[in-house]
Amino acid sequence: MTLKAKNTFMIVFLAFLLSPFLFLRNSYPFLRFAMFADPIRTQQAEYYNIHINQKTVSSQNAFSVPEDVFQQWAHDYYSKGDSSIFLHKLEALQKYQGQIELLKSK
């Protein structure tokens, strides 16, 4: 590999590395930096609880879905106004029968 090719690779790679910072987005699933960077006013700490037959259950026990993944899904569907679709999908996953409710707390 020539010196010019090596240097070109480095410059292109650096540009690729800086792109998520410049455009405030994930270039690819593996290039996402900075957790919890949002300010308090926009972060809006929120937590979603799942109730089955009016009893609070953990997503891990009820659907075998890790808590952090469940919170992310709930946030995404809830903020798009698609919570009913989310509940419908959860119904297919639940281990025991019952009425599912999604409650948001701040």
Add this chain to the structure above:
Amino acid sequence: MKNRFVIISFLLFLLGSTIYFFEVLPLLKAFIINDECNWVSTFIQYLYPKIETYKNTIDAQALISRANQLIYRSGFILFGVNIIYYYRYPLKIYFNNVNFNPKHIEISYFIYSLYFLYTCFDWVLEIPNLFRLAEFYTPLCPTFIFENSLPSPYLFAVVFLIGTAGLVLTRSNQPKTKSIGAIMMLFNLLFIHSTFCSFGKIDHGYATYFILAMILPVYFWTNDHRFIRFIQIAITLCYAMSGLEKITLSGIDFINPDHFKNILFMHPTSIGNWIKQYDVLCFIIPTTTLLIQLSAPFIFFKPKLIPLWVISAILFHWGAYLIMNIGGFHSPWVAALAIFIPSCFQKKKLLAPILPLVKKE
């Protein structure tokens, strides 16, 4: 020549800012506030598919100020490029003057490949879960290149075989064979990881590990130690950008104890609950985080600090696991730090050869 480069950068920045503030911003406001459709909204919806979610969760003013950051950040990057351009000759000598002990590089690679095996094993165990949650699958690049539905178990098996064969090939003595092996391992990592990320939650834990995986094939091909230094620089930039992201988005609020308490509220653990009671700790922890992240690219100017920074970074990741249950003791961020092993054991002062040249400049 140097001045011409600075002037051209400044003019470009001025032109970009003018177009943004007078042409793009009014259309952006119309889209965010009044939901109007225009070329800016089409472009934003393409580039930021999550904009509809943000419009419902973040207030309009905060969203606009976030968009304005494109200009501040471009200015910041242009400033950095100008600094690099201005000091390009001494930096070039510094960058080219690397001579690591091959045994130390071998140890780093051993840790990388050991982690590769561990990750693959972990993923194999998790794959049955993916099929159970297939309803939630939304393919991400590069998975969608291959299929629009969840890849079949056979495809997963083939990808793992490619990765394992790649690992074996990297033990070869031929640089090109080693490089091809590393590319096969990279393919395995990218494919499986992006499949896992296609379930609504992106795991950014592999950011630095993937940087390492992406540059290693070039290092194997060339056997040029400068690429090991380049991986180190890229990893420290990744940390620095994380810190800068926090400052640009939150400003001084990031070290406000209430901000950290909010984070602990979302990631409850017993240690986190204990920390929440003390404002001092809720101030010290985010401040230290910023210090570790922002100081990362500067460690090369004081090589003695490299081991100290690496240890701090490892403790930072372990701390995040203990306090917020994020990552783990075996986090890929920690595994990627293995690439600093050659520098940690390098006695030679890195900047010594260039200091006289900097003075001459």
